[in-house]
Amino acid sequence: xxxxxxxxxxxxxxxxxxxxxxxxxxxxxxxxxxxxxxxxxxxxxxxxxxxxxxxxxxxxxxxxxxxxxxxxxxxxxxxxxxxxxxxxxxxxxxxxxxxxxxxxxxxxxxxxxxxxxxxxxxxxxxxxxxxxxxxxxxxxxxxxxxxxxxxxxxxxxxxxxxxxxxxxxxxxxxxxxxxxxxxxxxxxxxxxxxxxxxxxxxxxxxxxxxxxxxxxxxxxxxxxxxxxxxxxxxxxxxxxxxxxxxxxxxxxxxxxxxxxxxxxxxxxxxxxxxxxxxxxxxxxxxxxxxxxxxxxxx
Amino acid sequence: xxxxxxxxxxxxxxxxxxxxxxxxxxxxxxxxxxxxxxxxxxxxxxxxxxxxxxxxxxxxxxxxxxxxxxxxxxxxxxxxxxxxxxxxxxxxxxxxxxxxxxxxxxxxxxxxxxxxxxxxxxxxxxxxxxxxxxxxxxxxxxxxxxxxxxxxxxxxxxxxxxxxxxxxxxxxxxxxxxxxxxxxxxxxxxxxxxxxxxxxxxxxxxxxxxxxxxxxxxxxxxxxxxxxxxxxxxxxxxxxxxxxxxxxxxxxxxxxxxxxxxxxxxxxxxxxxxxxxxxxxxxxxxxxxxxxxxxxxxxxxxxxxxxxxxxxxxxxxxxxxxxxx
Numbered sequence: 001x002x003x004x005x006x007x008x009x010x011x012x013x014x015x016x017x018x019x020x021x022x023x024x025x026x027x028x029x030x031x032x033x034x035x036x037x038x039x040x041x042x043x044x045x046x047x048x049x050x051x052x053x054x055x056x057x058x059x060x061x062x063x064x065x066x067x068x069x070x071x072x073x074x075x076x077x078x079x080x081x082x083x084x085x086x087x088x089x090x091x092x093x094x095x096x097x098x099x100x101x102x103x104x105x106x107x108x109x110x111x112x113x114x115x116x117x118x119x120x121x122x123x124x125x126x127x128x129x130x131x132x133x134x135x136x137x138x139x140x141x142x143x144x145x146x147x148x149x150x151x152x153x154x155x156x157x158x159x160x161x162x163x164x165x166x167x168x169x170x171x172x173x174x175x176x177x178x179x180x181x182x183x184x185x186x187x188x189x190x191x192x193x194x195x196x197x198x199x200x201x202x203x204x205x206x207x208x209x210x211x212x213x214x215x216x217x218x219x220x221x222x223x224x225x226x227x228x229x230x231x232x233x234x235x236x237x238x239x240x241x242x243x244x245x246x247x248x249x250x251x252x253x254x255x256x257x258x259x260x261x262x263x264x265x266x267x268x269x270x271x272x273x274x275x276x277x278x279x280x281x282x283x284x285x286x287x288x289x290x291x292x293x294x295x296x297x298x
Numbered sequence: 299x300x301x302x303x304x305x306x307x308x309x310x311x312x313x314x315x316x317x318x319x320x321x322x323x324x325x326x327x328x329x330x331x332x333x334x335x336x337x338x339x340x341x342x343x344x345x346x347x348x349x350x351x352x353x354x355x356x357x358x359x360x361x362x363x364x365x366x367x368x369x370x371x372x373x374x375x376x377x378x379x380x381x382x383x384x385x386x387x388x389x390x391x392x393x394x395x396x397x398x399x400x401x402x403x404x405x406x407x408x409x410x411x412x413x414x415x416x417x418x419x420x421x422x423x424x425x426x427x428x429x430x431x432x433x434x435x436x437x438x439x440x441x442x443x444x445x446x447x448x449x450x451x452x453x454x455x456x457x458x459x460x461x462x463x464x465x466x467x468x469x470x471x472x473x474x475x476x477x478x479x480x481x482x483x484x485x486x487x488x489x490x491x492x493x494x495x496x497x498x499x500x501x502x503x504x505x506x507x508x509x510x511x512x513x514x515x516x517x518x519x520x521x522x523x524x525x526x527x528x529x530x531x532x533x534x535x536x537x538x539x540x541x542x543x544x545x546x547x548x549x550x551x552x553x554x555x556x557x558x559x560x561x562x563x564x565x566x567x568x569x570x571x572x573x574x575x576x577x578x579x580x581x582x583x584x585x586x587x588x589x590x591x592x593x594x595x596x597x598x599x600x601x602x603x604x605x606x607x608x609x610x611x612x613x614x615x616x617x618x619x620x621x622x623x
Contacts, residue, residue, distance in 0.1 A: 010524075010525065013525060014422070014424075017419050017422050017423065018423060018428070020419060021416075021419055021420065021423065021432045022432070024416065024432070024435075024436055024497070025431075025432055025435040025436060027493070028435050028436050028438065028439060028493065028497065029435050029438070030461065031450045031451070031453070031454045031461060032438075032450065034453070034454070034461060035450065035453060038453075047459075048459075049459060050459065050461075050464050051453070051454060051456065051459050051460040051461035051462070051463070051464045052461050052464050052465065093345075094345050094346045094349060095346065097342040097343060097345065097346060098342070098343045098345075098346030098347070100339070100342060100343075101339035101340065101342055101343040102343070104339060107336060107339055108332045108336055113343070113347070116347070116350055117350060119354075120350060120354040120355075122603075122604045122607045122608060122611075123358070123600055123601075123603075123604045124600055124603070125357045125358050125360070125361045125593075125596060125597060125600050126361075126576075126579055126592075126593070126596025126597065126599065126600055127576075127579060127580060127583065127584070127596065128360075128363075128579065128583040128584070128589055128592045128593040128596055129356075129357035129358070129359075129360035129361050129363075129593060129596070130353075130357045130360075131583070131584060132357075132360045132363065132589075133352070133353065133356045133357050133360055136356075137352075148349070148353060149353075151349055151353070152346045152349045152350065157346070181338060182338040182339055182342070183338055183342070186342065207441050210443075211441075211442070211443035211446075212443075213443060213444075213445050213558070214557065214558055214561070218580075218584055229443055229445050229446075230445075232445050232446065232449065233445045233562065236445070236448070236449035236452065237445065237448055237449070237452070237562055262453070262459070265449060265453065266453065268449075269446055269449040269450060269453075272443070272445070272446055273442055273446055276441050276442065280434075280438065280441070283441060284433075284434055284437065287437075287441075288437075288501060
């Protein structure tokens, strides 16, 4: 900003503004850091630990090793990676292909297709009809019922269309004059130019599918197919210790059964958000841009 | 756009006859020509279109079971509005509808101002890296699922060892079990919503603030305006369109009190206070198996919701030039 002499009052004002925001940071981050501290504390120290603690009391990786060796958790990790990976791939490819057509201003039937998409944004018939469609297609208890949920997201489609529309017309026309067909133009010209936009919607899909749990909860009866979010729900919300450590050790208080449920829950929550944290720098980079330039809500 | 078209037409004045004949000749087999040129696009769009038809339009067709009696042995029997009559005479339905409206209203009143204030404060932070640090922290919860957030808050609100009650304890206040407190649970919904999205939503306002003409601030400075006067007379007026748009759009989504949030923060003790239309549909439909009644409730909400979104869209478009799409 312009050069300005700072009066003492202005300095105090500024200090208040910054401390308010830093307080917000603490309120946002502390609950998560506390979970980390609890999950890493020595098992004996966990019961008395304050919710305000940000450092572990003693140090133990037992919670993490129990969790990572637990068959349900291991399967959850594999399922989540599989579901998220496949649905993101399908989503990005399907969305890009559809956006390419819809970004051409002279495409016959363009308006009708736009309406087709917009209707799905404003009218959502709810979960029961959706359930029956999946049932009719024989997708219940299949990974596909979850993978195909919002496989092509109408909002992300619109973001990508807007981006494709900004590719200079001259470039596309030049390629067409050179005899390139629409497939070639798409592959050799549009996709390379759209890399940032594609990265953005890939991340949108990645985060969306990683966090999705409701469809998995209602469509997947087979526990072996549950993604991490549903496994997490089973023992954080439903608080089922037996599901985590197994009936034997829970009842006899042996092995993992000796671990504190609070610490196990904390570890499980962190395990579920670990991938999000891992890609968070990328999320910050692309989501902020995508949200500021694209649709109103991400 | 219009300028460019204007330039093109005026420079093409001499060619008009040629263009016209070419166009006329093309019209004979316009469809075939169009298809010859555009089929590759339709091939590429086919998977997407198919997806929308199967997973968005088939469900719309399936809503007909709201008007049918579902039979174990098909076909179902058409019963008209019978399920809607049952629904509208059910006190539970009115209770969940009231809950939905109450929760949405509370969120609207207490949530909406928060991101605006956060954006205004963030805009005052001068150090680029300090600002980035704050932003990185407060955006994070937006990317966490409600299962995770529920887990975080069940821990943070725990009566014995949760951060909130530990803090209250320091102030000498007796611990309270917020998650099982019928008087507190709606506030838990409001607060977790703020925790999750206020930071992220501030980005939308911040984008609007950054777009404000710097000269307005310089002029205000020359006039001797202090920090608060600049916020009040320059920044706030500058983001009023964004505030209006987001307010209207939120109003359009009024019936969506967030299924994922409620389902994860709910429990038997507080259910009656936060049971919303969506959780009601889920419970009576998929858990009790009253498919038709549940579909009727869902359809009622969908139709009402659509009307609200469409109205919100046009109001927003009219007032601010920005709509839902």
